[in-house]
Amino acid sequence: MKKLNRRVAIVGAAMSKFGINYPRLRSIDMWQEAWINAVKLTDKGISPKVIDEFFLGNFTADLFNHQGHMAPQMADLVGLTPKPASRFEGACASSGIAFRQGVMSIASGVNDVVCIGGVEQMNELNTEGVTGALAAAADTTYEYFAGATFPGLYAAIANAHFNKYGTTPKDLWNIAIKAYENGHENPFAQEQHTLKEIMENKKNKAIKRGKPVPEWKDEYDFLGSRSNPMIAYPLRLFDCSLITDGAACVFLASEEDAYKYTDNPIWVSGIGQGSASLSLHDRNGGLLTGLNATREAARQAYEMSGLGPKDIQIAEVHDCFTIAELAALEDLGFYEPGKAATAINNGETKRDGIRPINTSGGLKTKGHPVGATGVGQIVEVFKQMRGIAERNRQVKKDIKIGMSHNVGGSGATVVVNIFTKEKI
Amino acid sequence: MSEENLVTVDKYFNFLSEKKLMGSKCPKCGNIDLPARRLCSKCISDECEWFELSGKGVLKTFSSIYVGAKAMTQKGYNRKKPYVFAVCQMDEGCSVSGQLIGVEEDKPKEIPFDMPIQVVYLKTRTGEDKEGNPIYRWDVGFEPQK
Structure with missing residues (x-):
């Protein structure tokens, strides 16, 4: 793995509020909100005039909103016309890919300053429509008519993990509980209630309607209840991420330019991207209990940065389902295969744990506007490393090294980035 | 060729x-x-x-799906009547996805991993031709070996 020819830094990053924003806010509105917020978080300001190129991540506005050709549209809204503007597609890793391309464009010397965007407006369709559009990220030729759905594909990974390592629904549930605790502290998250609050709301609704009131003592009683129905065994409703509208924006600059925009750049010290067959079944000799492409992307990022799993202090990992977070912790090398569950149950991944994971709430509660997710994760790592995460979710210790991990589909595309405060 | x-x-x-x-x-x-x-x-x-291929193999992993793909809900599967999506490895070494039938779909805990399976051929109606005759596609499915 070669090093970047010249170093690249994040000088500003922010997101729009994630949530069910449609029809009040559409892609056009959310993208402008993300841009405005990112300019505000660029210490010395930044103007479209200095930006050489625009890279947009968007999975499928074509199917969600009947809108293709979105990059010049978004570029025009923020004054980037007539600069080059291109859209990148890698399912839920679309903006992760866009980010990596932007980094490489600066490292190559073609650009000095670039803008990376991610945007997705999903709630224009109903749940069935969204499920159908998302299914385009799986193998339509061979998987779809076998009955595969996204929860189903990840459920098959979960089931294999359960079978091989003895992982249980309760292990996954601890990931969900943490996600709700973190989302509660994120004003940009779609779901800001804790699970306890959600349970209380359900009890109050039952009382109002004169229906039997559920007798849940704690979150674990809620796990197997009728309010948390099975979607695809062993995954239940609250194991799944959300259907979200949102946008995110990052500004990158070369090492020569970065200090024009901030005195505290966050360096992109390792990038990696891996691929795997689109179908789960084709991962011959593959990891049905995890994702090969995560291992490959991580290998590249570790090698480029000269860092290893032990050096990573915080990470935003791709938790489209609870099992995806657990598998990521093992595939990224934080824990041996089969060992992540014990660490999660011991609280190691909580905000006050030894390596906080998904302090933003993750895709699970912050939300998952698929094409904006990769950049959205980078926004959280940036905030944590700058010490500006809102409410009570700022990690207490000084974060010098952070990571983001973005997955497309059931793991056919994976991007991993390592960020450092020091220019290593 | x-x-x-x-x-x-x-x-x-x-x-x-x-x-x-x-x-x-x-x-x-x-x-x-x-x-x-x-x-x-x-x-x-x-x-x-x-x-x-021989059409024989083993069950590598699966999920009982309660909220299904449209292709399956059109066949009548739903929350009360789940279907099983499975990945099986054939005796020849290669793997493929398919619907697993002939098992108790709503008791996924009782479906054993590495269970010997054989391939079955499943038909789905996908539309009609100009004369109004139904068009079908055929897919790989699995059932437990008898």
Whole structure:
């Protein structure tokens, strides 16, 4: 793995509020909100005039909103016309890919300053429509008519993990509980209630309607209840991420330019991207209990940065389902295969744990506007490393090294980035 | 390779409609791919030939799906009547996805991993031709070996 020819830094990053924003806010509105917020978080300001190129991540506005050709549209809204503007597609890793391309464009010397965007407006369709559009990220030729759905594909990974390592629904549930605790502290998250609050709301609704009131003592009683129905065994409703509208924006600059925009750049010290067959079944000799492409992307990022799993202090990992977070912790090398569950149950991944994971709430509660997710994760790592995460979710210790991990589909595309405060 | 014997997706599905499980075999390295591929997935030789598989294998992983794909809900599957999506490895080494039938779908804990399976051929109505005759597609499915 070669090093970047010249170093690249994040000088500003922010997101729009994630949530069910449609029809009040559409892609056009959310993208402008993300841009405005990112300019505000660029210490010395930044103007479209200095930006050489625009890279947009968007999975499928074509199917969600009947809108293709979105990059010049978004570029025009923020004054980037007539600069080059291109859209990148890698399912839920679309903006992760866009980010990596932007980094490489600066490292190559073609650009000095670039803008990376991610945007997705999903709630224009109903749940069935969204499920159908998302299914385009799986193998339509061979998987779809076998009955595969996204929860189903990840459920098959979960089931294999359960079978091989003895992982249980309760292990996954601890990931969900943490996600709700973190989302509660994120004003940009779609779901800001804790699970306890959600349970209380359900009890109050039952009382109002004169229906039997559920007798849940704690979150674990809620796990197997009728309010948390099975979607695809062993995954239940609250194991799944959300259907979200949102946008995110990052500004990158070369090492020569970065200090024009901030005195505290966050360096992109390792990038990696891996691929795997689109179908789960084709991962011959593959990891049905995890994702090969995560291992490959991580290998590249570790090698480029000269860092290893032990050096990573915080990470935003791709938790489209609870099992995806657990598998990521093992595939990224934080824990041996089969060992992540014990660490999660011991609280190691909580905000006050030894390596906080998904302090933003993750895709699970912050939300998952698929094409904006990769950049959205980078926004959280940036905030944590700058010490500006809102409410009570700022990690207490000084974060010098952070990571983001973005997955497309059931793991056919994976991007991993390592960020450092020091220019290593 | 003659046009007639060329490994294509359309021919793969045509074989399935004849209830033949045809993968591809690489004459260079002996690797067998299912679904069939024109280029060998191991050595990327472009000389792969059609090869009929035994249709026997084992269950590698699965999920009982309660909120299904539209193709399955149209067949009547729903929250109360789930179906099983499965990945099976064939005795020849290659793996493929399919619906697993002949099991108790709503008791997924009782479906054993590595259970011996055999391939079945499942029909889905996908539309109509100009004359109004139904169009079907055939897919690989599995059932427990008898």
